[in-house]
Amino acid sequence: xKHFVIGLTVFSVALAAVASPSEVFLGERIAAIEFEKxxxxxxxxxxxxxxxxxxxxxxxxxxxxxxxxVRAFVKTYEHQIPEKILLPLVYWKFIKKSPGxxxxxxxxxxxxxxxxxxxxxxxxxxKDKKAQADARSLxxxxxxxxxxxxxxxxxxxxxxxxxxxxxxxDYSLSAGGFRTREYC
Amino acid sequence: MKKKFFLAAVASLIAAHCxxxxxxxxxxxxxxxxxxxxxxxxxxxxxxxxxxxYRRPLKIQFHTxxxxxxxxxxxxxxxREALTKSxxxxxxxxxxGKSVTANLKEELFENFVETLLIYKIINIGIQVDIxxxxxxxxxxxxxxxxxxxxxxxxxxxxxxxxxxxxxxxxVTNDLFGNSFFVPKxxxxxxxxxxxxxxxxxxxxxxxxxxxxxxxxxxxxxxxRYRRFYRLNSEPQSVAECGEFAxxxxxxxxxxxxxxxxxxxxxxxxxxxxxxxESLEIxxxxxxxxNEGREELMPDVYExxxxxxxVGQLLVNKKQNSASPGFRLKKLxxxxxxxxxxxxxxxxxxxxxxxxxxxxxxxxxxQSLKTFLKLDAVVPGGLL
Numbered sequence: 159x160k161h162f163v164i165g166l167t168v169f170s171v172a173l174a175a176v177a178s179p180s181e182v183f184l185g186e187r188i189a190a191i192e193f194e195k196x197x198x199x200x201x202x203x204x205x206x207x208x209x210x211x212x213x214x215x216x217x218x219x220x221x222x223x224x225x226x227x228v229r230a231f232v233k234t235y236e237h238q239i240p241e242k243i244l245l246p247l248v249y250w251k252f253i254k255k256s257p258g259x260x261x262x263x264x265x266x267x268x269x270x271x272x273x274x275x276x277x278x279x280x281x282x283x284x285k286d287k288k289a290q291a292d293a294r295s296l297x298x299x300x301x302x303x304x305x306x307x308x309x310x311x312x313x314x315x316x317x318x319x320x321x322x323x324x325x326x327x328d329y330s331l332s333a334g335g336f337r338t339r340e341y342c
Numbered sequence: 343m344k345k346k347f348f349l350a351a352v353a354s355l356i357a358a359h360c361x362x363x364x365x366x367x368x369x370x371x372x373x374x375x376x377x378x379x380x381x382x383x384x385x386x387x388x389x390x391x392x393x394x395x396y397r398r399p400l401k402i403q404f405h406t407x408x409x410x411x412x413x414x415x416x417x418x419x420x421x422r423e424a425l426t427k428s429x430x431x432x433x434x435x436x437x438x439g440k441s442v443t444a445n446l447k448e449e450l451f452e453n454f455v456e457t458l459l460i461y462k463i464i465n466i467g468i469q470v471d472i473x474x475x476x477x478x479x480x481x482x483x484x485x486x487x488x489x490x491x492x493x494x495x496x497x498x499x500x501x502x503x504x505x506x507x508x509x510x511x512x513v514t515n516d517l518f519g520n521s522f523f524v525p526k527x528x529x530x531x532x533x534x535x536x537x538x539x540x541x542x543x544x545x546x547x548x549x550x551x552x553x554x555x556x557x558x559x560x561x562x563x564x565x566r567y568r569r570f571y572r573l574n575s576e577p578q579s580v581a582e583c584g585e586f587a588x589x590x591x592x593x594x595x596x597x598x599x600x601x602x603x604x605x606x607x608x609x610x611x612x613x614x615x616x617x618x619e620s621l622e623i624x625x626x627x628x629x630x631x632n633e634g635r636e637e638l639m640p641d642v643y644e645x646x647x648x649x650x651x652v653g654q655l656l657v658n659k660k661q662n663s664a665s666p667g668f669r670l671k672k673l674x675x676x677x678x679x680x681x682x683x684x685x686x687x688x689x690x691x692x693x694x695x696x697x698x699x700x701x702x703x704x705x706x707x708q709s710l711k712t713f714l715k716l717d718a719v720v721p722g723g724l725l
Contacts, residue, residue: 202492210505229503237500242492244502270494320496328496 190273197266200246200259207246216253228252238316243267265305268314272300273330275319284325293323378621378677382567382605386474386536392481396523398474398535403631405639407467407543417468464544469639471631473537476520511647517570517628518650521600526574530718531601536569541637564608564635570628571719573599577653581713583706587660588713590626592653600652601719602629619677620686625670625714626653657702668699682707 205212217228228248236244243263250259278284279294300314308315320328390398404418489498508516521534542563577599581588592599602624622634628650632638658667672688675681682703689699703710711717 208492210502211509214506214509229506232503232506236502239499240494240496241489241498241502242494267494271496274496329493331493 193269197262197269200250200262201242201266202246204246204249206249206253210241210245213245213248213253216249220252224252235310239267239310261306261308264308264310264312264315268303268305268308268312270330271314271319272297274327275300277330278323278326286325289323289325293326378605382536382569385533385569386538386567390474395479395525396476396520397479398476401473401475403471403473405469405471407637407639417466421470467541467543467637467639469539469541469637471537471539473535473631475517475535475537476523478520478523518600518652521570521572521598524572529574530715531571531573534570534572534600536567537631539566539568539631539638540564541566541635543637561609564606566634566638567605567607568629568634569603571601571603573601573715578713581709582660583702583709585660586702586706587658588706588710589656589658590653590713591656593651597652599626600628600650601625601714602627602633603719604629604634606635620683621675621677621720623673623675623714623716623719625655625673627651627671657699659698 200207202208206216207213217225220228231252232244232248239247243266247260247263250256250263275293275297279290279297281290284290303312303314310316319326404414404421406414406417485498488495517535524532524534526532540563542561544561577590577592579590590599604622604624606620606622608619624633630647630649632640633649655670656667657670669690670687671690674683674686674688676683684700684703
């Protein structure tokens with residue numbers, strides 16, 4: 159848990175450093191890769207975190223009252239939380255209860271949102287430069303958020319990015335760090 | 343030889359489903375299959391195409407007659423192990439290709455039974471249902487492919503509870519609704535979908551029990567090729583035949599007429615020619631997976647789902663309106679004699695005399711066949 163917070167802080171600092179686009183900051187790349195590696199077991203280690211079928215099977219082992227709670231939770235949040243995040247979140251919240259892992263899942267989600275925002279802000283082929291600058295400033299304002307304070311209701315997690323930046327991709331492929339303008 | 347038939351069915355299904363060719367031709371299968379089996383298999387596998395607006399994904403379900411979770415899990419494990427062993431035995435680069443050949447199919451079955459014996463699953467029936475039910479499909483939508491890895495996509499939302507619902511409802515429940523994705527074709531009937539079920543039971547061969555004919559009885563099982571067809575036109579309302587009148591009443595306006603056609607093949611360890619084979623037709627009926635032979639599972643209603651009736655076929659006497667008549671539910675044909683098996687066919691409203699029913703079938707079998715367009719459902723002069 160502690161490592162997670164430290165990891166995210168390092169990465170957040172790194173994100174701020176990339177605001178100057180002509181430099182490649184190796185520390186940030188390493189931090190991003192390390193973060194990905196550390197999160198992997200929490201996010202995708204258990205089968206129930208990867209496959210809806212396996213999660214359903216695990217849910218069915220819970221007492222009936224808890225099962226209906228899980229179903230209600232999924233019904234409420236499934237339109238907001240991507241499935242790849244929702245599966246581990248349900249797993250750590252209801253099946254193997256662990257608040258630490260639950261926060262890690264939210265941090266991972268936040269991390270992915272930051273990365274895709276950054277990919278968009280740095281993208282050389284997007285037309286709307288003003289929106290890209292907006293995205294950059296939003297990114298800068300978000301990087302300071304401490305990972306441990308994230309909740310499902312946090313503005314950082316629920317703000318509809320694709321509505322605000324229509325040109326933005328809905329995923330980030332660059333797990334290994336930032337692509338700066340130098341490389342494009 | 344029955345083993346081969348069974349194996350041909352499973353392995354070719356699995357192998358053929360992995361390819362994305364427009365026409366799917368299982369190699370070396372047809373020569374070891376009888377015509378009716380080959381026809382059933384090609385219906386189940388060859389009719390799917392990535393260009394259609396629907397697809398029929400392969401889904402496997404396991405059932406065991408012991409209700410302990412242990413048996414179900416072990417049976418599932420045994421099946422997977424047998425499959426893996428058969429596919430990888432010749433080295434990974436050859437495994438899949440070779441698995442299509444008849445020899446390896448035989449091995450698949452042997453491995454399966456062998457593994458079941460190792461785990462001591464005896465006196466317990468095991469059923470594997472391999473279903474191909476239609477689902478809407480857009481070939482421009484790559485979500486299934488994209489969600490196969492760990493990429494987090496923010497717009498992949500709102501589907502989890504629907505996925506869970508689909509997993510919890512019995513497979514045949516969606517069949518009626520989803521059948522509309524299969525467009526009307528040129529012929530009299532359209533093939534809608536199918537389910538291949540295999541049932542295996544290994545009997546306790548303890549010498550103390552002194553069971554007769556050990557080799558023949560050690561393993562008992564059967565394969566059921568089930569196909570669902572839809573009639574392309576409105577069925578006639580009445581067909582008269584001598585003193586009888588056969589009438590059809592649909593359960594609702596514009597409800598199409600469906601058939602469930604089951605082909606049963608038995609097998610046991612002795613490799614003898616099939617002891618009994620039958621073709622069973624349910625006119626106006628979409629049968630759930632456990633409908634049919636007694637052994638078939640699951641026996642819990644929630645898991646099996648409900649069979650759907652789309653209409654009633656009634657036979658009445660024209661002259662004698664007081665005669666209650668009877669309802670036709672299932673027609674069973676004995677494939678060895680190519681004859682209607684009156685004893686096993688199912689009729690309802692049992693007040694009518696057995697002699698009356700027998701009389702009807704004696705005189706009007708041909709008229710019934712024409713009325714139901716059975717030639718289209720069971721082609722090739724099988725009946």
